[in-house]
Amino acid sequence: MRLRLAAAVLLSAAAYYVYLPLPSGVSEPWKLMLLDALFRSFMQASDVAHALGLCHRVRLLDKMVSWVEVIEAHSCSAVHVTDSVLGGVPTRVFQPKRGKKLKRGVIYFHGGGWALCSARMRTYDLLCRKMAEELDAVVMSVDYRLVPEAVFPAQYHDALAASRAFLSPQVLERYSIDPERVCVSGDSAGGNLAAAVAQELGSDDSLTVKFKLQALIYPVLQALDFHTSSYQQNQAVPILYRPIMVRFWLQYLGADPSLEPLLLANNHSSLDQPALSAQTRSRLDWIALLPGERKKHFRPLVRATGSPEVVDKVPALMDVRAAPLLADQMVLGRTPKAYVMTCEFDVLRDDGLMYARRLRDAGVTVSSDHYEDGFHGCMVFSFLPMKSDVGQRSMNNYIRWLDQNL
Numbered sequence: 001m002r003l004r005l006a007a008a009v010l011l012s013a014a015a016y017y018v019y020l021p022l023p024s025g026v027s028e029p030w031k032l033m034l035l036d037a038l039f040r041s042f043m044q045a046s047d048v049a050h051a052l053g054l055c056h057r058v059r060l061l062d063k064m065v066s067w068v069e070v071i072e073a074h075s076c077s078a079v080h081v082t083d084s085v086l087g088g089v090p091t092r093v094f095q096p097k098r099g100k101k102l103k104r105g106v107i108y109f110h111g112g113g114w115a116l117c118s119a120r121m122r123t124y125d126l127l128c129r130k131m132a133e134e135l136d137a138v139v140m141s142v143d144y145r146l147v148p149e150a151v152f153p154a155q156y157h158d159a160l161a162a163s164r165a166f167l168s169p170q171v172l173e174r175y176s177i178d179p180e181r182v183c184v185s186g187d188s189a190g191g192n193l194a195a196a197v198a199q200e201l202g203s204d205d206s207l208t209v210k211f212k213l214q215a216l217i218y219p220v221l222q223a224l225d226f227h228t229s230s231y232q233q234n235q236a237v238p239i240l241y242r243p244i245m246v247r248f249w250l251q252y253l254g255a256d257p258s259l260e261p262l263l264l265a266n267n268h269s270s271l272d273q274p275a276l277s278a279q280t281r282s283r284l285d286w287i288a289l290l291p292g293e294r295k296k297h298f299r300p301l302v303r304a305t306g307s308p309e310v311v312d313k314v315p316a317l318m319d320v321r322a323a324p325l326l327a328d329q330m331v332l333g334r335t336p337k338a339y340v341m342t343c344e345f346d347v348l349r350d351d352g353l354m355y356a357r358r359l360r361d362a363g364v365t366v367s368s369d370h371y372e373d374g375f376h377g378c379m380v381f382s383f384l385p386m387k388s389d390v391g392q393r394s395m396n397n398y399i400r401w402l403d404q405n406l
């Protein structure tokens with residue numbers, strides 16, 4: 001009897017911990033709840049370790065994720081896999097064993113808020129392996145440096161150095177990559193790096209080889225408005241809660257973590273902010289840039305007075321290398337043909353939708369792929385045990401687009 005009671009109490013506690021009211025329409029809510037509970041328990045353990053002064057919260061979180069996920073480079077019957085270095089940056093390389101002599105090429109940047117994850121994780125390893133095999137492409141998955149050891153612009157510089165090396169005649173020749181068929185891609189924070197790299201290299205006239213495509217998976221692209229329609233709608237949707245994204249930004253930009261409430265209140269982009277011109281504001285004006293069905297009933301939060309000193313303290317908030325959505329139309333117009341994936345249940349949805357719109361306005365051909373039942377991270381959680389239906393669909397469509405366009 002006592003045992004049964006204890007079991008019932010434990011089970012209810014577990015259910016209480018796992019259960020989370022989710023918006024209707026999200027793909028397979030129970031799987032998302034379990035994923036969230038796992039992620040939340042890791043976060044909470046990391047917060048405790050941080051509070052006790054044992055280590056930086058990101059360090060422990062990353063250690064736990066790595067412990068569960070990191071795998072050695074091992075080849076399989078179809079793909080040769082090695083750990084190498086690209087432009088001085090550690091990189092896992094996936095080379096198809098069969099297929100044409102001249103391969104397509106993809107450089108990939110993993111997600112994880114510029115602080116977590118690795119190209120050596122099972123999920124990213126499986127994704128790149130699948131891409132290499134199905135696209136008959138050499139895929140290079142880059143392990144750029146992470147928070148807390150590195151902050152902006154280190155991650156960006158690593159991504160750029162690896163990309164320049166990737167496009168060099170020596171690397172293309174060594175791996176038999178067709179210089180006419182190369183793509184830069186990434187998800188989440190990796191999508192941010194891919195977009196920033198595509199802008200920088202698109203405008204670099206000294207390059208002989210240019211990217212043919214950019215493929216951005218639910219990218220994070222701006223840090224001036226944390227009240228876009230999607231930030232409001234999805235602020236409490238796992239796994240990327242609104243405050244977590246703000247924290248990732250502050251860590252990436254090397255800013256004081258105590259600025260979190262200020263950014264959450266949009267005090268850093270108030271109208272008394274002299275550094276923020278009308279032109280800059282127009283580049284993330286979601287009322288003008290989004291279609292009506294995404295704006296819904298949400299209203300922008302623009303404060304008349306805020307904390308105008310913040311942009312001086314954290315100038316990177318305005319830096320296009322950190323926030324590619326702020327780029328000039330001319331720069332956007334020189335970037336390659338684009339694929340932008342967005343998910344309805346994702347705070348970053350509008351970052352992606354606005355970027356797709358701005359690219360189109362600049363004359364770039366854009367394929368927008370929106371998942372009405374998608375959530376942030378779904379594409380990389382499409383392998384067991386977190387395999388979700390929307391994850392698989394989105395991954396297949398992403399690879400199909402590459403196959404048809406690269």
Ligand SMILES: *[C@@H]1O[C@H](CO)[C@@H](O)[C@H](O)[C@H]1NC(C)=O
Nearest residue numbers: 261262263265267305306307
């Ligand atoms: C935002 O700015 C207003 C006006 O300056 C100020 O009263 C408020 O305390 C600020 N909020 C935060 C969270 O810093």
